[in-house]
Amino acid sequence: MSKHDPKIMCFSCSFGWGYLSDKEDIAKKVKNWVPVVCSGKVDSTHIITAFKEGADGVLILGCPEGDCHFQDGNYQTGKKVLILKKVLESYGVEPERLKMQMSIDPEGKTIPDLVKNFAAEIEKLGPVQVRPLREKAVAG
């Protein structure tokens, strides 16, 4: 048994992920799973709040590129995630803790595994810590 069991928050788009699944079954396997109407609905404030509340990693499952039910929600969130990674770094949160995957799985069978694999990656980083950067102040 590992010493640290990472808490993973998973948002998934209901149009691409698990709409044919038994949602209760997935919810049992994935503790913090939030199906949303579109990955574009995931705001950077939600992600930041998840980290504040103790999530060690946040995984966003969106539809394949160019395949958003609502035009381009997945594309918009993809951009948000990339910028947010830079901001998280300044707060001492490793950017690897935030991940977006664009694919499709109507039966949602892969969701628990994806979360598990992501948790294994996060486990190496240890528990999330929001802290000031430790390196020396930069000139200028």
Place this chain on the structure above:
Amino acid sequence: MADKPKVAIYWLTACGGCDEAIVDLNEAVLQVADAVDIVLWPVAMDFKYSEIKKMKKNEITLSIIHGSVRNSEQKEMAEVLREKSQIVLAFGSCSCFGGTPGLANFRTKEDIFNWVYQDSPTVVNPNKNRPQAKSKVGDKTLTLPEFFDHVYALDQVIDVDYYLPGCPPPPDLIANAVFAVVEGKLPPRGSTLAPDKPLCDSCPRNATKPLKFDITEIKRPHEVEIDSETCFLAKGVLCMGPATRSGCGETCLRVNTPCRGCFGPVEGVDDMGSKFLSALASLLKAEKNEDVENVVATVCDPAGYFYRFTQPTSILGQQKL
């Protein structure tokens, strides 16, 4: 004189710009001085803290406090003023959200001390002296306030009744706030004494805002020719207008300078930086992930830019003292 409401004006970690803003009321400052009895204003008049400490509870009608809290002396004075005042107004961005001094929270106290007292090229400190809260000189002990590990906004240290943001707040809002207190016409406690809408709403450049933004490159203001009418974001210059509260009088925009966000988040938003980040992301045009990464790479310090005035009250940065 005895019937006039008593007003205290005090600074914590502040630059003095907020005091300057009060003086900038010009003729109105005379009206203010007529209407109230100023009992404390360290930057302008000579008062003794001991006199304030001797006052009765709630004797001061209004305390206008600007600046964030970084050391034990500031905490002590904030607490004294809270006890003696009926109303505490957090005045200016530092007091409301931590302000630019709050950016220090991205670094450790140790790093800051290393830089300021040792590593900075203009410092000569062969004995590696550092300020100490207590130091012995002969048989005397000298004391300095304790420097905290974190910069706090005022409401993270004491209860605050009203907020007036701005770096500094504009004279019209200051006069409105002071006369609202004098006349007893105050909004519900906890209100911000500024409009609720975002700056873009009142921006004179709003008319030139394109229907669709396609930013492929972030520019700094000196890299583009800025005219007095075009939306900054349309030119690729970062402007915090979409996520910032209006009420400042658009003074920066009128002199061809993009908004830096000193008025803080709009009503109902806690984390200004993340809201601006979301807005900015939607304005970027990028075919591939690398395109976004390249664009973001041109912003030297995204967190510092997005949270320039609000780091201590941001979701990840906030702490209570």
